[in-house]
Amino acid sequence: MSLFSILVLAFGLSMDAFAASICQGLQIKEIKLKNTLSIGLCFGIFQAFMPVLGYLLASSFANSIRAVDHWVAFVLLFIIGFQMIRESRDPSCEINKGLSLKDLISLGIATSIDAMAVGVSFVFLDVNIVNASLIIGITTFILSSFAFNIGSKLGTKSKQISELIGGLILMFLGFKILIEHLFL
Known part of the structure; x- marks a missing residue:
């Protein structure tokens, strides 16, 4: 997987955290640097950690399904993308007010489950998991910090x-992986 593809994937994965950050920004009247960094670090760390977790879990069975690995990556990315599109139809921001550590951790986990599934697909794509996870984490940190600050200005x-x-983006990448493996 090319660096450009990983960057596009990181952008796509960070959109859940971006959306949650906008919702948090909508609920907090005074945006402080401490809150911005808390949001960014929480989402960035979880988005960086979950692909590693998925990668480690999938590494144990990767060789047994190598013949269909492109289908696994396609299905995972397609399902995650489809779920995000379905969620985009809901205009509500169902997030608790405030920035408690418990809420941040819950949000971090909830918005990064899809990153764990992508980590599973990384095993089959021979991706350098350390580099990919860092790119995903940094991208998420930057975008969610930005989204938190502009949340009150942009709306739901x-x-x-x-x-x-x-x-x-995730569905497109799934199709790209499938096409590359089937036809190239």
């Missing part, structure tokens, strides 16, 4: 758009 429509774009 931006949450829907970010989830839609993220879902489309």
